[in-house]
Amino acid sequence: MERSFQYAFCLPPGGGRALTLGLGLGETYPSSFLAGVAAMRFRGATATDLILVAGLISQAHRDVALAFGLTAENCPRHPSFCTPAWVERGMACGETYFILERDSVAVGCVACRLAETGVAALNRLSVLESERRRGHGGLLVAHCLDHAKAAGARSVRIGVIERHVALRDWYRQRGFEEGPIERFPHLPFAVQSMFHRLGATVVIGEKGGPAQEPPFVVRRP
Template identity: 45%
Template sequence: MNRSSNTIGSIELILAMILSGTIGYFVISSGQAFWNVVFFRCVIGAVVLGGYAYYAGLIHREYFQRSVLLMIILGGITLVGNWIFLFASFNYIPFSIATVAYHMQPLFLVITGALITKEKLSASLLFWLALAFIGLFLIVELDLNELNALFSGEASNDGSYALFGLSLALGAALLYTVTTLVTKKVSQVPSTFVALVQVIVGIFMLLPFADFDNLPTQTSQWMDLLILGAVLTGFMYIIMYDSFQKLPTSLIALLSFIYPITALFVDHLAFSTHISLTQILGVILILFAVSAVKFNWALPKKEPRGKTMRQIKEVFADQADVLAHLIREANRPVADRFGINQDNGPKHPSFCESSWVEKDFERGERYFVLTEDQQPIACVAYEVPVKNNGVRKAYLNRLSVLPERQSKGIGSQLVAHIIEQAKADQLELISIGVIGEHIKLQDWYEQLGFVKGNTKHFAHLPFSVTYMVYDLNQSLNK
């Protein structure tokens, strides 16, 4: 990824996060009920996103497959529901406080993912979650007497309203968590097209609830709705999704904090909302806890001596150099064995460069690295093609283990990880291509459950290619 692309992506995401921080202002300034605000946001946003998608050539027939469209529609229902809950919370608590509470979504995403995969929640994650909820308690500013009165049904209106508003904001975060998980199922579809379909879903969802008898009576209110739909939905989503393709995840996570911080400043400047020291402390605790989850901070712990710690984790384009090194080193013995060089096989993995890996990421490929005592020693790529001829399949690519770490079960671990990923994505097959003359490697894949298919010869390659598949339906029935 070149520096200019990174710079453009950073500018796009910073602008998108600043714009996001102003959403609460325009919602309140419009003077409309939250049903109307979300309805017009969807209508105007659909016009902008639809025009861009058509102009950019993002509308293709394969995106209208029933299974793909149903997942996008489900994500649209939860996305619009999330907007309704968040905007409704502005009636009960300052929109800046609601935005901070809403920003707990990454915590919910990690917890939900762990529950789906039945993974045990780590002590670190539980600690950060507890810290975030302490922060929530502080920003609502309920003392112990008020809290006791709330549970006994004798709370003041202020206390009840604050907790109800906070519950709405957290409900919005949970709905957005579902949206994220559902949308990941259609990661092969351009994000702008997904957003377009989702706002169209919102139009039909909210049409029965829109109050056309109480539309804005002032030009300024119509301008607020126009900005919400055209700028803070259409334009913002376009530049935000474009930035996601240009930036490493770590930088995206860092820049996303501009959103709640902007909301705090806008709320104070526009509505003179006073944020107390207690609330500031709560905001700091929440943002610190969310940072810990986003950047995978772990509490210090003492490991038993002599125990090797292995971990598989997903990595992103900022690790292209590390991945290219692993792929080159792991495949050099294969190149030597089969007489592959840069003249007869210039695209062989033994000559892998960072630019190759970056192009893989741009194509939508995902990479997983296995670390041993925090040192990367192996990797594998996972790709779900957009055009699949009706078969839900994935490609297992670039399985690479450093030569000195081979024959220790590391490759098997990575293959098993890809199989579980494909099952979670509800796919049917995993396909691989291996050197046809590499019988030992084919036998190894067969032991893992892969079945040999056709062998093809290509004029530009000094070896044949044997295709093998893993039937996920068969593995589920075992």
């Protein structure tokens, strides 16, 4: 069943106070970070969004493909080569895609797949390059965690390029812990597994500003 989530960011007079979003994980943003943001909305992707979602994913991951020398020949399954058929197959296999819109324009997306083992998967986190450093990636991650937690998952797993140190650090700041490093015959790089235990609360600190991703503090229950 499709769900739509509206997050209206109304700043208090004078600003300076952190505002709480409507997320079950208890995220907060400083008002300075939200200055100028009119409205953000999550919506579940449907079959009519296949081209839109594939475009978001492929565009968002092109810089990673260039940085690590990934091509359609040596890594044909990299997200930078995503097609509508990929998204359609993922949906058919149980992946739920969420699209993040700012002022009714799609700026990013993320996929969440639930499993009977209680470990959900966060896949294809994507934010358009022109929309980065505005906190959109953090919102997408938090939304996926919130969705998985509401569905009864105990933890959420991701896999990142092991050599992509900056991305690993970014996820660690959002409460993910590193697991084993895995190798797959169809990939030209090692994969770092990371897990987020859903008992944690993620809080975005006051140091964040419009020009950078705000720091996250993880509080264990």
